[in-house]
Amino acid sequence: MIKLFRALLIFMVVALSANHALAVNGTVTSGKIDPLPIAITPFIANAGSENDAAAISGVIANDLARSGYFSPLAPESFIEKITSFDQTPNFASWSQAKAQALVMGNVTGSGDKITVAFKLYDVNTQAFLGGSSFTAPSKLSRRLAHKVADLIYNKITGFAPYFDTRIVYVDETGPKNARIKKLAMMDQDGFNPRILSNGKEILLTPRFSPTTQEITYSAIGSDSSRVYIYNIDTGQKEIVGDFKNMSFAPRFSPDGQKVIMSLESDDGRNANIYELDLRSRQTRQITNEPSINTAPCYSPDGSRIAFESDRGGSQQIYVMGADGSNQQRVSFGNGAYSTPVWSPDGKYLAFTKQSDGGFGIGIMNVDGSGERILTEGFHNEGPTWSPNSRVVMFFRDTRGETGGAQLWSVDISGYNEQQVPTADFASDPAWSPLLK
């Protein structure tokens, strides 16, 4: 059955690819599959590790459920009780409980270290699909749980993992006409939030470096908007470049050696894209147009840059060589297109689209073909990709004085919209690469 499940997923991916040639402005209407019922048995724990064990199996179940590809069964429906990690499961009993996959786990705490081991079975074929064991400092137990969930997700769907990742975003508090906007970071599932700035500046568009050790963002202070790099380990921040004009919309290059951003022109009427080499501190102008050129994003191999420009009268997405050569408009649907973000696998651009339908989030092939709107409504903006190119996160604003931005994610099939829990309003999410 798991093989069939995986075959269906592959079929869905192929079907989505086939759609590219046909759909121009379509919303995804095919590709929904039923999530796989999976039994995550209570993890066996040594004395003193019971709470950790319960928390870890909870994190795993939550990750798998949120992906949209799994339906963790309620433990009350389990017939067999797993009492030993070495026990051979009674597969007929698990089949009767409607499980198609079975996870057994073992948690051993020792001093300030914790070890998590797991085994994954196909209930119908009784095949052992895989297992592994991880050890880390106890305070990282949630990360171990994400790693186990990543392996289960990968074994069953065939997709690359993405649970052991973080989100950098902007935490929003205060009234709508005077929002306090702070740099913040959390685990991909909304846990372990940390506020990293004091709120004195209006903090916007944070993005991780490829190593996830640094964050670049722009901040509006009392006299201008500037681009910064923040070091997560040291808590130090530095201004990127010595520009007299306003700088904004930064992003790291894939090798982490450069930051690309927009700079306001000397006459204050235009914005063009510049690249700053972090080692040599040399600045290079990449676009030179009498228009607004912003939201630049490198391709994963660093050879190209996607960005938005209003040079043709409205915001549209363009792609060019990393040296500024061959600037080509790629968005041609009805509406304004902005905030292009290259998928980590290089295949797609995610974008914000303003049209009669409001503000939508979509993806398209890099040449602009195969546009698909994943979600649409009053205000959706600012997509970012999971490192496996399967999930797009964005922010959704709600109306009214008491409304505000919240983080959501959606599968690239257009299914499985999920709110990402945050304590305050939140905007401008950016996904980290898979953590090392």
Place this chain on the structure above:
Amino acid sequence: MISRLAGLKYIGLTCCFLALAACSRKDQPNLDAGMNNAPGVGQAAPGSKADFATNVGDRVFFLNNQTDLSPEANDTLTKQANWLKQYGQVTVQVEGHADERGTREYNIALSARRATATRNFLIQQGVQANRISSIAYGKERPVALCDAEQCWSQNRRAVTVITGGTN
């Protein structure tokens, strides 16, 4: 007494201006809206921040996705320039703003254009450039929150904020 009369003259001008604005294009905002919090006319000491906000008007408005100054905006900015020339020690910061119906990065640049157009007009009218700084707030500081055109039109603005030289 002379200054009192001058104040009355300004009241007269402001009234005419509002009347004109009221029958201009319907997508123009109510120019009165930005002045709700200003003290009443007549209470403002000449040359004060309150005088500027009440009797001159501290802000101009823009059409959706536009950065050109309207005839109404030109009128307001001409009055701002005259006031700033009269009180030559005053320094200002022009804040550019966009409404919430745009994406974040673009709105930063759009609001910078609005601040620039406003600042350039004041300079053309004879206010020294070094007395006028500018800043772009994008869509981060709306003043009207109803999520409809009547509010968005108030948020697409450039506000001349006095930063020094008077109370």
